[in-house]
Amino acid sequence: MNIFIFSGGDSESSKTNYYMKWLCKRLCNEGNIVFFRSLFDDILSGKLKKNRLAIENEIIGSDIVIFCCPVHLHNVSSTTKEFLDLFVEWSHTLRLTGILGVVVTVSSSNGNQSVNKYLHKVLNYFGVTVLGNLSINHTMEEEKVKNKLYDFVNLAKDLDKSQIKVEKRQDEIFLLYKEWYETNRNFTESERKSLENIGINVAKDFQELFNLNLKSYRYIKKLD
Numbered sequence: 468m469n470i471f472i473f474s475g476g477d478s479e480s481s482k483t484n485y486y487m488k489w490l491c492k493r494l495c496n497e498g499n500i501v502f503f504r505s506l507f508d509d510i511l512s513g514k515l516k517k518n519r520l521a522i523e524n525e526i527i528g529s530d531i532v533i534f535c536c537p538v539h540l541h542n543v544s545s546t547t548k549e550f551l552d553l554f555v556e557w558s559h560t561l562r563l564t565g566i567l568g569v570v571v572t573v574s575s576s577n578g579n580q581s582v583n584k585y586l587h588k589v590l591n592y593f594g595v596t597v598l599g600n601l602s603i604n605h606t607m608e609e610e611k612v613k614n615k616l617y618d619f620v621n622l623a624k625d626l627d628k629s630q631i632k633v634e635k636r637q638d639e640i641f642l643l644y645k646e647w648y649e650t651n652r653n654f655t656e657s658e659r660k661s662l663e664n665i666g667i668n669v670a671k672d673f674q675e676l677f678n679l680n681l682k683s684y685r686y687i688k689k690l691d
């Protein structure tokens with residue numbers, strides 16, 4: 468199984484990165500292909516923008532995306548927001564349709580809920596079907612956090628994708644975009660093309676679009 472992990476920690480001592488690196492290692496040891504991106508590595512080395520297309524292809528080539536982010540003032544960290552902003556186009560093109568998602572947030576004590584909610588919403592706008600949210604804080608025992616994380620991701624891995632029911636919000640977004648698409652409103656030419664590539668003109672609802680975009684059918688852009 469291909470899994471993409473976004474780890475939003477941007478310091479060397481980040482707990483977000485610590486837990487995600489642990490998870491990455493465990494999933495790799497089990498034979499999964501894991502694409503791992505931490506903001507500490509990509510932002511500090513100045514590679515985030517340069518690697519945009521490579522990251523896009525890693526995400527699009529995955530069955531599951533795990534988005535893990537530190538809680539900063541009850542919000543996503545500014546560098547996580549910078550990462551999400553790089554892919555704003557996806558919020559108009561439902562580019563990640565057919566991919567399952569898991570949201571994880573790490574705080575010292577509180578504020579996870581609002582960040583979970585926000586990340587869940589953004590991922591839905593990108594087209595991701597989110598299976599659940601997990602909140603971690605410093606009061607939790609490390610071994611328990613690791614077990615919870617692993618069980619949570621395993622649950623997602625074991626699902627039969629052809630049986631997944633998409634979320635209500637995804638259907639609402641889809642119907643709005645389909646109306647805009649059919650009445651030629653609000654989208655640029657390139658957004659219309661992307662929507663056509665994922666099948667907006669053939670699917671009648673988001674469930675159909677999801678089924679059309681299970682991995683084998685997803686198209687990827689060529690790297691230079």
Ligand SMILES: Cc1cc2nc3c(=O)[nH]c(=O)nc-3n(C[C@H](O)[C@H](O)[C@H](O)COP(=O)(O)O)c2cc1C
Pocket residue numbers: 475476477478480481482483484537538539540541542573574575576577578
């Ligand atoms: C600017 C900033 C704001 C923060 N705001 C919160 C907060 O609202 N609630 C909280 O419980 N922890 C807060 N924290 C602590 C982090 O959530 C905590 O360190 C956690 O481990 C995630 O960050 P890390 O991956 O860098 O370790 C904040 C930390 C920073 C640097």
